[in-house]
Amino acid sequence: MTVYASIPPRPAPARPGGLYAWLRSRLIADLPTSLATLTLLALLAWWLPPLLDWAVWRAHFAPRFEPCAAEGAGACWGVVSEKYRFILLGRYPGGEQWRPLLATGLLLALLVASCLRRFWRRGLALLWLAVLALFLVLMHGGVAGLSRVETDLWGGLPLTLLLATVAIALAFPLALLVALGRRSQLPAIRALCVVYVELVRGVPLVSVLFTASFLFPLFLPQGSQIDVLLRVIAGLALFAAAYLAEVIRGGLQAVPRGQLEAAAALGLSWWQTQRRVVLPQALAAVLPGLMNHFIGIFKDTSLVTIVSLYELTGALSLALNSDADWRPYKLEAYLFIAALYFVFCYAMSRYSAWVEQQLRRSAAR
Amino acid sequence: MSSSPPKKTTWSWRSRAVRGLIWQALALAAVLLLLGWLAVNTAHNLQARGIQSGFDFLLQPAGFDIGETVLSYDADRPYWQAFAAGVLNTLRVALLGCVLVTLLGTAVGAGRLSRHPLLRGLCTAYVELFRNIPLLLQLLMWYLLLAQALPAIGEARTLGPLALDKSGLAWVLNEAGDTLFTATPEFLALLLGLTLYTAAFVAEVVRAGISAVPGSQAEAAAALGLSRWQALRRVLLPQALRVIIPPLTNQYLNLTKNSSLAVAIGYPDVVSIANTALNQTGRALECIAIIMAVYLLSSLATALLMNWYNARAAIVER
Numbered sequence: 001m002t003v004y005a006s007i008p009p010r011p012a013p014a015r016p017g018g019l020y021a022w023l024r025s026r027l028i029a030d031l032p033t034s035l036a037t038l039t040l041l042a043l044l045a046w047w048l049p050p051l052l053d054w055a056v057w058r059a060h061f062a063p064r065f066e067p068c069a070a071e072g073a074g075a076c077w078g079v080v081s082e083k084y085r086f087i088l089l090g091r092y093p094g095g096e097q098w099r100p101l102l103a104t105g106l107l108l109a110l111l112v113a114s115c116l117r118r119f120w121r122r123g124l125a126l127l128w129l130a131v132l133a134l135f136l137v138l139m140h141g142g143v144a145g146l147s148r149v150e151t152d153l154w155g156g157l158p159l160t161l162l163l164a165t166v167a168i169a170l171a172f173p174l175a176l177l178v179a180l181g182r183r184s185q186l187p188a189i190r191a192l193c194v195v196y197v198e199l200v201r202g203v204p205l206v207s208v209l210f211t212a213s214f215l216f217p218l219f220l221p222q223g224s225q226i227d228v229l230l231r232v233i234a235g236l237a238l239f240a241a242a243y244l245a246e247v248i249r250g251g252l253q254a255v256p257r258g259q260l261e262a263a264a265a266l267g268l269s270w271w272q273t274q275r276r277v278v279l280p281q282a283l284a285a286v287l288p289g290l291m292n293h294f295i296g297i298f299k300d301t302s303l304v305t306i307v308s309l310y311e312l313t314g315a316l317s318l319a320l321n322s323d324a325d326w327r328p329y330k331l332e333a334y335l336f337i338a339a340l341y342f343v344f345c346y347a348m349s350r351y352s353a354w355v356e357q358q359l360r361r362s363a364a365r
Numbered sequence: 366m367s368s369s370p371p372k373k374t375t376w377s378w379r380s381r382a383v384r385g386l387i388w389q390a391l392a393l394a395a396v397l398l399l400l401g402w403l404a405v406n407t408a409h410n411l412q413a414r415g416i417q418s419g420f421d422f423l424l425q426p427a428g429f430d431i432g433e434t435v436l437s438y439d440a441d442r443p444y445w446q447a448f449a450a451g452v453l454n455t456l457r458v459a460l461l462g463c464v465l466v467t468l469l470g471t472a473v474g475a476g477r478l479s480r481h482p483l484l485r486g487l488c489t490a491y492v493e494l495f496r497n498i499p500l501l502l503q504l505l506m507w508y509l510l511l512a513q514a515l516p517a518i519g520e521a522r523t524l525g526p527l528a529l530d531k532s533g534l535a536w537v538l539n540e541a542g543d544t545l546f547t548a549t550p551e552f553l554a555l556l557l558g559l560t561l562y563t564a565a566f567v568a569e570v571v572r573a574g575i576s577a578v579p580g581s582q583a584e585a586a587a588a589l590g591l592s593r594w595q596a597l598r599r600v601l602l603p604q605a606l607r608v609i610i611p612p613l614t615n616q617y618l619n620l621t622k623n624s625s626l627a628v629a630i631g632y633p634d635v636v637s638i639a640n641t642a643l644n645q646t647g648r649a650l651e652c653i654a655i656i657m658a659v660y661l662l663s664s665l666a667t668a669l670l671m672n673w674y675n676a677r678a679a680i681v682e683r
Contacts, residue, residue: 009574026482040483073475188389202661204622206636214649218410302499306629313502334506345497
């Protein structure tokens, strides 16, 4: 009689832990992977050292242009330390520059505060109105002993922030109405909204800005003069609203029909249904898309330099074009404002990702 | 015997139909009033300022040169030919840009999903860097960089038949200097800027499309013994394409519209030409109308084309 003895169990495989094993499995697992790793490393070795050499090792940071002109000199970051006032604040009169600084600081503080959950109260909207009013008073002056500064002297970062926030604030309510109108059962209202959205989305922003700059004065009654800043803000807002409306419409379509029927069964009116039932769900569904467009509007404000408003990009050209000593180092100055734009846009996109995560968590609960 | 209840039309304020009609009438009236008011104002202003209007200027000689044209052009030609040259320049950069953007965007988008950490990191860095900086700024930087870095005329850097110097890129055919094609630095800067900027967005579109394909599809492909590349080519991409095409169309349209930023670096696209014509003739209304019409038509054409392609790529349900 045969006695079956079970063979002893195999030892568990050694756990492939640690950074080294992970890197090994990902970087040099087989021939194609290893080749890819080598190619990428070679590419980095080819690009990075000369770039670092130019940007850091051989660069000059002092606000003097003489050493930068020497043979073999790297980047001339001195242009930033020399011209930062002009780039950030434009042609705002020298003695009054605390005003745009304070205004920008207030607006930025409020922007950051609005992103934090603990400030999401009813008072926030009022606070926004107050701060925007204070911003305009500080910038424009003419009251409370502040000297008047006309809008054509505004520029730099305050102008960029003002254009972006006011354009978004005006565009959003309009976009809500247009999106609701496009889903309306009333054919005339739907047609009007479709024509508006498709017309605006079919043309480039440059043409809208040209319209605001050259044509708006023709459209208005004789003798009435509207500041070019206001015209450009109106153009930006009308342009942005068409795009936001399409995003919001996507959210409206995502709300299940049953929600509308339930609201009707409760006896809610059309406005109550939209306000209490549809919009909260629709907006939450498309929040990432909305944030993407907000970032887009922020970036698009750089285009107003084409119609001679000197926000960051325009202020930089203004600062360097008239100065033959520093003009050769325009690239460094461009990189500086590119970094500024990057910080703002990247922060917004990270924030958007965080909110999205919060929403997902609340949906799972 | 049954009879249907009598039809009753109620003309009450509380009836939904009546209120709908009133709302519509109000909205239409408001829009018509606004448009009428604007038209009357414009007519008054044009008269008061003595501005001539109409499109008759299109037949007059333009009187300005254009740096680069597809067809032959000189300053004696009429305005409409200048505009045509601008439109062709816009189409040239937009079409080439769309092709390049598709290639680069797909590569980077697929790279972001790679298992290779270095490749994934580089692709992510590229996307985050290029889409968070305004396009206008990137265009200005590329133009400046090209203006500074390109070798002087006569000391062209050559690669086979290609020659690159301050006058741009040329495909030289023979010693006499005949060329197959030439591209000015303005064109190169615009194409480079548009491609690198839009490709970052296309990469996100492609990545989202591939991620939208259920993971079980990749597992099934692996179980069948397909390699990762085969799985991508035969299983994942065909399904992802359905998700990708509508937003990709949007990116093509964006690229075409963004090519209007050429005006900032002096590439003679339709907006630059219209801007010059506007400054010469003062006919703002007509010039801006031409810009808008050109872009509306090209948007419409692209949308139709991509809808047709989308219908082909859609699932054929039995």
